[in-house]
Amino acid sequence: MSWKMLETSQPHVAKMIVNSIRKGRVAHAYLFEGQKGTGKKEAALLFAKRLFCLTNVHEEPCETCVNCRRIQSGNHPDVHLVVPDGNSIKKQQIEQLQEEFTKTAVESNRKLYIIEHADQMTVQAANSLLKFLEEPSTKTVAILLTEQLHRILPTIVSRCQVISFHKLPTEQIYAHLQKQGVPRELAILAARVTNNVQEAFQLSQDDWFAQARKIVIQLYEALNKQYVQALLVIQQHWLTHFTNKEQMNIGLDLLLYLYKDLLYVLLGEEQKIAYDDCMNEFQRSRFLYSEKQIAQHMRVILQAKARLHTNMNPQLLMEQLVLQLREGSAFV
Amino acid sequence: MKVIIDRDHLVRSVQDVMKAVSSRTTIPILTGIKIVASEQGVTLTGSDSDISIESFIPAEENDRVIVDVIKQGSVVLQARFFSEIVRKLPRETVEIEVKDQFVTTIRSGKTEFHLNGLDPEEYPRLPQIQEENMFQIPADLLKHVIRQTVFAVSTSETRPILTGVNWRIESSELTCIATDSHRLAMRKAKVETESEAYYNIVIPGKSLNELNKILEESNEPVHIVVTENQVLFKTKHLLFFSRLLDGNYPDTSRLIPTDSQTDMIVKTKEFLQAIDRASLLAREGRNNVVRLSTLSDKVVEISSNSPEIGKVVEEVQCEQVDGEELKISFSAKYMMDALKALEGAEIKISFTGAMRPFLIRPLHDDSMLQLILPVRTY
Numbered sequence: 001m002s003w004k005m006l007e008t009s010q011p012h013v014a015k016m017i018v019n020s021i022r023k024g025r026v027a028h029a030y031l032f033e034g035q036k037g038t039g040k041k042e043a044a045l046l047f048a049k050r051l052f053c054l055t056n057v058h059e060e061p062c063e064t065c066v067n068c069r070r071i072q073s074g075n076h077p078d079v080h081l082v083v084p085d086g087n088s089i090k091k092q093q094i095e096q097l098q099e100e101f102t103k104t105a106v107e108s109n110r111k112l113y114i115i116e117h118a119d120q121m122t123v124q125a126a127n128s129l130l131k132f133l134e135e136p137s138t139k140t141v142a143i144l145l146t147e148q149l150h151r152i153l154p155t156i157v158s159r160c161q162v163i164s165f166h167k168l169p170t171e172q173i174y175a176h177l178q179k180q181g182v183p184r185e186l187a188i189l190a191a192r193v194t195n196n197v198q199e200a201f202q203l204s205q206d207d208w209f210a211q212a213r214k215i216v217i218q219l220y221e222a223l224n225k226q227y228v229q230a231l232l233v234i235q236q237h238w239l240t241h242f243t244n245k246e247q248m249n250i251g252l253d254l255l256l257y258l259y260k261d262l263l264y265v266l267l268g269e270e271q272k273i274a275y276d277d278c279m280n281e282f283q284r285s286r287f288l289y290s291e292k293q294i295a296q297h298m299r300v301i302l303q304a305k306a307r308l309h310t311n312m313n314p315q316l317l318m319e320q321l322v323l324q325l326r327e328g329s330a331f332v
Numbered sequence: 333m334k335v336i337i338d339r340d341h342l343v344r345s346v347q348d349v350m351k352a353v354s355s356r357t358t359i360p361i362l363t364g365i366k367i368v369a370s371e372q373g374v375t376l377t378g379s380d381s382d383i384s385i386e387s388f389i390p391a392e393e394n395d396r397v398i399v400d401v402i403k404q405g406s407v408v409l410q411a412r413f414f415s416e417i418v419r420k421l422p423r424e425t426v427e428i429e430v431k432d433q434f435v436t437t438i439r440s441g442k443t444e445f446h447l448n449g450l451d452p453e454e455y456p457r458l459p460q461i462q463e464e465n466m467f468q469i470p471a472d473l474l475k476h477v478i479r480q481t482v483f484a485v486s487t488s489e490t491r492p493i494l495t496g497v498n499w500r501i502e503s504s505e506l507t508c509i510a511t512d513s514h515r516l517a518m519r520k521a522k523v524e525t526e527s528e529a530y531y532n533i534v535i536p537g538k539s540l541n542e543l544n545k546i547l548e549e550s551n552e553p554v555h556i557v558v559t560e561n562q563v564l565f566k567t568k569h570l571l572f573f574s575r576l577l578d579g580n581y582p583d584t585s586r587l588i589p590t591d592s593q594t595d596m597i598v599k600t601k602e603f604l605q606a607i608d609r610a611s612l613l614a615r616e617g618r619n620n621v622v623r624l625s626t627l628s629d630k631v632v633e634i635s636s637n638s639p640e641i642g643k644v645v646e647e648v649q650c651e652q653v654d655g656e657e658l659k660i661s662f663s664a665k666y667m668m669d670a671l672k673a674l675e676g677a678e679i680k681i682s683f684t685g686a687m688r689p690f691l692i693r694p695l696h697d698d699s700m701l702q703l704i705l706p707v708r709t710y
Contacts, residue, residue, distance in 0.1 A: 066453050075361040077381045077456040095489070096358075102492035103536065103575040104561040106381055107457050137578055 002060055003050075006043055010165055017047055017163070026051070027161040028136035031118070033149040034165025037196030043165070044114045044143045045071060048079050051110060051141065077106035080113040084120045091124040098132050101140065110139045118144035119151040126153050133159045173200050186210060188274045193253055208241075209250075215241055216254040217278060219322075224285050227326040234318045248308055248317075256301045262286070263294045300324045333405025333430040335369045337389060338398045339418065339440065342374075342426055345387040346415045348570060349378030351542060352385040353411040361454045364408035365415075367428070368452070373399050377458070378411060379573075383539045384458055385546070386571035407434050408450040414438075417445055458573055459559040461566075467501065467525035468553040471567065477508055478544045480519045480673040480700055485537035486512035496534035498581040501558075503528065509584050510537070515666045516584060516703040517673060524553075531558045534581050539574035546572060588703060589691065592682035594655035596632065597695060598648065600679050604671040606648045610636045611664030613644050621707050622667070625659040636664075651678060660686045661709045667692075670702035 007014040013032075020026050030047075032040040049061035049068045061068050070076040080100060082093055097113060105111045115121075121129065133142065133156065144160060146152055170191045177187035177197075182204040190204040203209045215237045222229040242251040261273040265282040266289075273282070289297075304321045349365055357363060357380055366377040373390040391399045407430045418426060423441035430436050434449030469477075478497075486494035491513070498509040506521045543565055547554065555566040565572040610622040614636040622636045630650045637643040660683060671679070676694030683690045692702040 066457075070361075070454050073360075073454060075359055075454040077359055077362075080358065099489060099492070102489075102495075102577055102579070103382065104578050106561065106575060107459075109561065 003046065004060070006039065006046065009039060009168060010043070013043060013163055013165055017043070017050075021050060026141060028140060029133055029142040029144070029160040031144045031146065031149070031152070031157060031160035031162045032165060033146050033162055035167050035195050036147050037194040037199055038165035038167065039196070040145045040165055041114070041116065044145060047141075047143065048076075048112050048114070051112065052076065052079065052108065078108060078111050080111075082113065082115045084117050087120065089115065089117070089121040089125050091122060091128055094121070094125045094128040094132070098128065101132070101137065105139075110141070112141045112143070114143045114145065116145050117147070118156075119146045119148045126156060130155055130159070168195050168197075173197055177201060177204055185274070185276060186213070189213060189254065189257065192257055192274065193250055208247075212241060212247075212251055212254060216251065216258060217275065217281075219255065220258050220278070221281060223322065223325055224281070224288065227322060230322045230326070231319060234315070234322060238318060239315055242314075245308055248314060249305065252301055252305045252308070256298060256305075259294055259298050259301065262289070263291065263298075266291055266294065297325055333367075333369050333407060333428070334401075334403040335374055335429075336400040336402070336425050336427045337374060339421055339424055339426050341389050341398050342418050345374075345376050345389050345569075346418055348387045348546065349376045349385045350411060350415050351546060352378040352380055352383050354380035355412070357381070359456075361408060361450060362456075363411060364450055364455075365411045366406065366408045366452055366455045368406040369399075369401050369404050371401060371404065374401070377455070379456060379458075381456065382536065382575055383542055384456075384573040386458065386573070388569045388571070390569070405430055406452040407436055408452050408455055409436055409447055410450075413447060417447075458571075459562050459564070461557050461559075461564060465527055465529055466555050466557050467504070467506075467523045467527075468555055469506065469521065469523045470551040471547050471554050472549055472551055473521055474554050474565075475544055475547050475549065476675075477506070477519050477521050478540045481508045481510040481517045482537050482540045482544070483669050483673060484510040484512060484515055484517035484702075488512075493534060493577055493579045493581055495538075496536045496577040496581075497540055498584075499531065499533050499535055499563075501525070501529070501531040509581070511582075511584060511703075514663070514705050515670065516587065517670070518584075518588075518701045518703075520699045523556075532581070533558055533563060534577040534579070535563055535574055536577055543572050543574070546570065587689065588701070589682070589684045589688065592655065592684050592691070594626065594653070594658045594683040596626075596653050596681045596683075597651040597678055598632075598681065599651065600671055600674065600677055603648060603679070604668060606634050606646050607664050607667050607671070610634045610644050610646060611668070613638050613641050614664050619707065620664045621661050621709060622664045623659065623661045623709070626653055626657050655683075658683055658686060660690070661707045662690075662704055663707060666704050670704060674700060674702060 003014055003018060032044060034040055048071050052067040052071060053061040054065040054067050055062045067076060071079050074081060080097060082089060082097060085093060101111060173191035174187050177191060177200060180201060186204045190200040193203060194200050219230060219233045219238065222233045242248045257274050261275050262282055264272045265286055300321060304317055307317055359381060362379055362381060368375045373388060375386060375388050377384060377386045389399055391401060417438055421440035422443055427439040428436060430449060434451060436447045436449045438445040438447060481497050485497060494512055500507045504523055504525050506523045508519045510517045552567065557564040562573050562575055607622060611620060614620050614622050622634055625633050627633055630653045632648050632650055633645060634648060635645045670692050674692065674694055676697055678695040679692055680695050681690060681692050686706060689703050689705045694700060
């Protein structure tokens with residue numbers, strides 16, 4: 001990652017940060033907000049390197065001096081990274097951070113901390129941090145990273161300079177993947193699931209992803225026939241394939257895109273769909289659902305996605321989803 | 333890097349630097365010990381980023397070769413394993429050789445270990461020492477100074493600056509002050525210095541406790557250097573770095589009363605024991621409070637009352653009691669801490685009323701002082 005790369009993907013972010021450094025007006029706290037894969041953490045590390053780099057003459061950090069290398073490997077004593085411990089960032093972690101910041105810096109006189117997934121802070125942790133953000137000591141820079149800005153306390157947001165990372169256009173990632181020889185049906189889905197080109201490429205190369213796509217289609221077909229069959233699909237394929245939350249999340253995303261395609265078909269925008277090979281199925285089922293019903297189905301899937309974070313049993317979650325998806329359609 | 337070291341020296345040095353290595357650290361490189369071999373000898377460094385200890389093994393001592401440096405270089409080795417390994421090696425000498433990718437071979441007799449090392453470039457840089465801004469203090473005096481102040485630092489993180497001891501150095505006098513806002517400990521000491529520099533720093537209490545453990549009871553001088561971010565204590569072969577607390581220490585000079593209404597002179601040991609006995613019952617109560625009241629004829633009464641348990645009354649004969657009559661309550665724990673920290677067989681306690689802080693000082697010594705806030709009881 002370099003400023004040049006950041007400039008092509010996130011031009012306004014790069015410009016804002018570079019200008020603030022150049023003019024010596026680095027804020028005490030930043031909130032990097034944007035979808036998964038938009039390069040927030042890379043930008044934060046780049047920012048840290050730029051501040052700490054020893055050969056600080058160019059815009060680009062050198063990546064070769066000890067400070068740059070140690071920031072990359074997580075060994076710099078004045079750069080602290082806080083990541084969720086399990087499901088959330090605990091109060092204790094913030095307290096440790098605060099304790100650390102009551103002392104002078106180890107090497108330079110500048111200190112920086114990065115909090116990843118800042119939305120996953122517990123309420124207590126967020127309130128502790130708030131007090132800490134309110135009274136910044138000189139030469140301290142905080143960078144909070146989040147994918148869900150609205151889940152962060154408004155009082156925290158108001159104390160940070162919010163920098164939004166925009167989504168890369170899906171078409172751009174898709175075009176990039178196609179150039180690398182990824183089959184169309186996988187490329188288009190991978191580009192939608194993540195916003196990071198490298199991650200999308202890895203995903204499209206993964207057998208697991210191709211298999212996941214098949215299972216999702218299978219589930220959809222079963223849903224259109226009989227819901228008992230859909231339950232069987234969940235039992236036999238879905239739960240054995242999507243074993244953790246991360247994977248479940250991708251699975252539900254894939255299902256969501258499938259319903260989105262159906263909506264496109266209904267609206268007559270066939271060129272936008274991702275599941276080309278399901279065209280026949282879509283044509284057949286387009287008369288089963290109204291636009292409103294599809295919207296309702298999509299809402300149900302989004303609800304299921306939200307429940308994923310509340311420690312619900314995955315099997316119950318999927319069964320509930322199937323029942324709800326079935327409910328909206330008429331029994332023919 | 334390739335060196336052959338006398339095992340006993342290495343074990344001792346590793347033990348010293350291990351005191352700074354913490355198992356729970358967020359910076360991966362700090363789980364290791366840094367080893368640097370130069371012409372003069374071998375330097376070991378351990379750190380938890382708050383404190384760093386550097387131990388030096390000279391190449392020769394008293395005409396005896398301790399370290400044979402065959403090739404200079406450096407490496408970082410996992411502290412946990414390295415310390416165990418050197419302790420259990422069979423022979424008198426240890427050979428340490430670093431090869432490609434920091435794979436390190438440790439050989440002693442017929443034993444051979446291969447440890448995966450880390451890049452020494454990743455290790456935190458310790459500040460460079462400038463010899464001119466240095467002052468000296470004998471080790472045993474330094475230990476006393478630490479012992480007499482560090483107990484009074486605050487343990488709560490609400491005011492982080494109070495978790496440290498304030499060191500002020502001005503015209504070859506060192507003043508150390510620690511307070512947790514209920515009590516205050518102050519100690520002054522003479523230091524040897526060539527420069528006229530003025531320092532005002534706050535050293536974390538934890539660091540000073542560690543330093544106290546490492547220093548030996550001797551009158552060898554300890555060199556102290558204050559840098560921008562850290563303070564360095566230097567003994568013959570050991571360097572102890574500590575980070576400082578960031579912020580301004582509150583001005584405590586106005587807290588110390590200059591006049592007094594009641595003065596008492598008591599025998600330290602007798603008084604301490606009396607307080608200790610009185611606190612036996614008070615300890616069960618909420619805040620460990622004992623009560624002191626002056627009687628006639630240089631006698632003071634120390635009492636404590638815990639309604640559920642019982643009460644205790646003791647009369648203590650003082651050497652001298654001057655001034656107004658007084659009834660005052662205070663924390664027995666704070667009083668005992670203060671009395672234990674003071675030197676001298678007799679102490680002078682100066683009160684300025686039941687609601688004002690009081691001073692405890694050795695009778696003929698102005699270098700130390702303890703201040704305690706009384707407890708309101710009604």
